[in-house]
Amino acid sequence: MSQMPQLSACPSCEEPLESGDRFCGACGYDLSAVPERPQDNPTITMNGSVPAQGAPAGEYPGPPSAPPVGAAWPAPGPGGAGAPEAVHLPTDLPGTDSGGSALPPDTPPPPSAPPATAAGVRFDRPRQPDRAAVSPEIYQTQPDEYLLQAPDPRVSAEPAAEAAGTGGKVCVACRAGRVDDDGYCENCGHAQPRERDHMEQESGPVAAVSDRGLRHHRNEDAFAIGTTALPDGSPASVAIVCDGVSSATRPDDASAAASKAAGETLLAALPRGTHPQQAMHDAILAASRAVNSLAAEPATALEQAPHQNAPACTIVGAVVTSGLLIVGWVGDSRAYWVPVDRSAPPARLTEDDSWAAQMVAAGLMNEAEAYADERAHAITGWLGADAYELEPHTAAFKPDRPGVVVVCTDGLWNYAEAAEEMARVVPLDAATQPLHSARVLVGHALDGGGHDNVTVALVPFPAVPQGAGSA
Secondary structure: OOOOOOOOEOOOOOOEOOOOOOEOOOOOOEHHHOOOOOOOOOOOOEOOEOOOOOOOOOOOOOOOOOOOOOOOOOOOOOOOOOOOOOOOOOOOOOOEOOOOOEOOOOOOOOOOOOOOOOOOOEOOOOOOOOHHHOOHHHHHHOOOOOOEOOOOHHHHHHHHHHHHHOOOOEOOOOOOOEEOOOOEEOOOOOEOOOHHHEEEEEEOOEEEEEEOOOOOOOOOEEEEEEEEEOOOOOEEEEEEEEEEOOOOOOHHHHHHHHHHHHHHHHHHHHHHOOOHHHHHHHHHHHHHHHHHHHHOOHHHOOOOOOOOOOOEEEEEEEEEOOOOEEEEEEOOOEEEEEEOOOOOOOEEOOOOOEHHHHHHHOOOOOHHHHHHOOOOOOEOOOEEOOOOOOOOEEEEEOOOOOEEEEEEOHHHHOOOOOHHHHHHHOOOOOOOOHHHHHHHHHHHHHHOOOOOOEEEEEEEEOOOOOOOOOO
C-alpha cells in the first residue's frame, strides 16, 4: 500500500495543509488521490551532458570539463560554468505555433464553451489517450477538430458552386473566389492560367495539341480539327493550323479567327460534294476574309491607333479521305507525310512562303545556307489586310500506303526541319495514338528550347470512319 505524499499546500485550492491531513480543510479535496512522487531517474540531455547511469533521483553530474572529441562546445557563460548562457529564457518570448498564432492557454476551455470554428479551415479529431476515462457528454461538446492552415473543401465548395452557378470561373488556387474579367481571383488575387496557354483536342482519329512554349508570354497559334463524311458516305478528316504573326497587331485573334473560319468552311463544303482541293482553296479564302475583318474593328482602326498594323497569320491545312490527301497553305507553317512503314521515305508536302525559300527557288543559295541566314523566317505570304496579294497554295496527293500527316507551325519544325528528322521524332504508333503522339511532338519542341509557340495536328491516312478514336 502506497503512503500518502507529504504536501504543504492543497493541489486544488493551494491553501496550507496541516501534517497528516487526509482532506483539505478549505475545499475538502481528497489528498489521498494525489499520486506518489515517482522514484525514477529520467535521462535529460542538455548541451551534451548525460546523467550517469544509476545516479540517485535528482542528482546529475556536472558538465564535462572538456568537450567530447570532435564536438564544438559553446563558450562558458559569465559564471564560468561549462554550459553556455541561455540566449532566451522560456518567459522571454511568447509561445506561438508554426503559423505565428498565439498558443492557446494552458487551461483548456470548459466543455460547455467550445471555441467557435473558423471558416475555410480543415479540422481533424485529436487523439484521446484514455477515452474510457472521459464521459461521452464531453466528447459531444468538446471541439473535436484542430485548426490547420488548409482550405476546407466543405466550406470552399459553397462559394465555388455559387461562382460556377453564376456563369463565372472558379479560382484554381483557392477554389473559392470568382475570377474577374481581367483573369484574377476576387478572393486571393491569384492570376489564372489562360485557356490558350495549352490546348488539346481529339476528334475521332484526328488530334491536335498547342502550347505557349517557354519564351513567349502568350500563345498566338490556333487550330481547328474535325471529321465528316463525303456524299458517298466515306469518311473525311480535317485539320487546320494557324500561326499569328508576332510583329502584327492581335496575332492571337488573327490565328483564332482564321482557323475557325477555315475549319467551318471545310466541314460544311465536303458533305455537299465539293472537291476536297476546291474546298481547301475556298477555306483559305474564308480564313483570309475573317482576318481582314479584324482590321476594320475599332480596336485597330487606323484613325484611333495609327501605330498599329493589321492582324495577320499563316495557315496550313490538310484534308484526308479514303484515297486522297489534300494540303493547302499560305506562309511558313508546314505539312509532312510520315508513312507507317518507316522504311519508306517521308516527305515535306508544302513549300514555305519565306525569304529562305525564295533564295533557294531562285538558285541564289542552297537550303542550308538560306535557313542559316537571319532573314530565313521572314515570310513573304500571309493572311491579313496588308498582304500584298493572296495566293492560296493547294496540292493533292495519292499515297500508296498508310501513314500520318503532320500539320504544324514552325514552333515544331524548327526542331525537326527535314522530313527525315520529323519522321524520327514522330512516334511509331502515331496513326493509332494521335493525341499521345501530338503531345510527344510538342514535348520534343519544348525539350529543344521552346523558343516559339508550338502547335501540331496529326491526321492518319487513309481516313478512319467517324467515331473512331485512339486505340
